[in-house]
Amino acid sequence: MENPRIRLYLLLLFTGVGWGLTVPFTRVAVLTGYQPLGLVFWQLVIVAVMSGVMTIRSGRPLPFQRKYFVLFLGVILLGTILPDYLLYTAAAELPAGILAIVTSMVPMFSLPMALALGFERPSVLRILGTICGAISIMLMIGPETSLPDPSKMAFVLVGLGAALFYAAQGNFVAWYGAMNLNAFQVLFGSSVLGLVFMTPAALISGQFITPLVPWGAAEWAILGTSVFHFAAYAGFLSLLTSAGPVFTSQVGYLVTGSGVAWSMLLLGERYSNWVWAAFVLMLIGIILVQPRKAQKSG
Numbered sequence: 001m002e003n004p005r006i007r008l009y010l011l012l013l014f015t016g017v018g019w020g021l022t023v024p025f026t027r028v029a030v031l032t033g034y035q036p037l038g039l040v041f042w043q044l045v046i047v048a049v050m051s052g053v054m055t056i057r058s059g060r061p062l063p064f065q066r067k068y069f070v071l072f073l074g075v076i077l078l079g080t081i082l083p084d085y086l087l088y089t090a091a092a093e094l095p096a097g098i099l100a101i102v103t104s105m106v107p108m109f110s111l112p113m114a115l116a117l118g119f120e121r122p123s124v125l126r127i128l129g130t131i132c133g134a135i136s137i138m139l140m141i142g143p144e145t146s147l148p149d150p151s152k153m154a155f156v157l158v159g160l161g162a163a164l165f166y167a168a169q170g171n172f173v174a175w176y177g178a179m180n181l182n183a184f185q186v187l188f189g190s191s192v193l194g195l196v197f198m199t200p201a202a203l204i205s206g207q208f209i210t211p212l213v214p215w216g217a218a219e220w221a222i223l224g225t226s227v228f229h230f231a232a233y234a235g236f237l238s239l240l241t242s243a244g245p246v247f248t249s250q251v252g253y254l255v256t257g258s259g260v261a262w263s264m265l266l267l268g269e270r271y272s273n274w275v276w277a278a279f280v281l282m283l284i285g286i287i288l289v290q291p292r293k294a295q296k297s298g
Helices: 003-031 036-058 068-093 096-103 106-117 125-139 152-175 185-205 217-243 251-266 273-290
Strands: none
Touching: 003 036, 003 068, 003 096, 003 217, 003 251, 036 068, 036 185, 068 125, 068 152, 068 185, 096 125, 096 152, 096 251, 096 273, 106 125, 106 152, 106 273, 125 251, 125 273, 152 185, 185 217, 251 273
């Protein structure tokens, strides 16, 4: 295999495995009692700093016209504030591996939205993929022996809400357009705008997290979640531009699989046979809903 192709596969592996690592980190961050608004605030701070550095290095300053404000607002509400609030809420109650399976419903939610907006055409295989995703969720919340604590069933639905917002963000950007901005500009502008909302929200709610304390696992997990999320997103964008959407779409089941694997390795989680059946069905669903267009991968 030629070297450029090897690099693409290594980048794909890094992106998927790195993104999957944010799942157990998220679980660790909430186990000490930190609340969602404070966690979202610090995630935005870290992403704003990292994307700001990349924006400055690119030599392309942020524009301030109204149309860009609408883009930043849609991205930050649908892609960070609303879904991450739900994600942190669910992570406090669900095992990290189950959370990885639940949030991988993003492409299943995205497909019907894209069909409604006219971005996609109906496909039997992709519709079957969404059905597999739905059945996998039913396997987790249906049988009494699936979740470690059946009383946490409602938090599976909370996690699904996060996946729904992530899917809505992708379709919003496809509908509204990126306005010739690169991904780092969009991340920087949306993160700064998000801080305008989240700073008073975290302070007024009493959920603000001060960094001026001895750092333990939770504090390092917050930093790790933000850094790995940013790095994985940068890898995702690099794959899109160099290998195309078909090759890049494989990252979905790498994120799901590695999220479960990291949760078992780092947190010692173990799952029932029902959850493993749901995991397999979800991977099948992700594979089926991936784009089918032929395209070179490097």
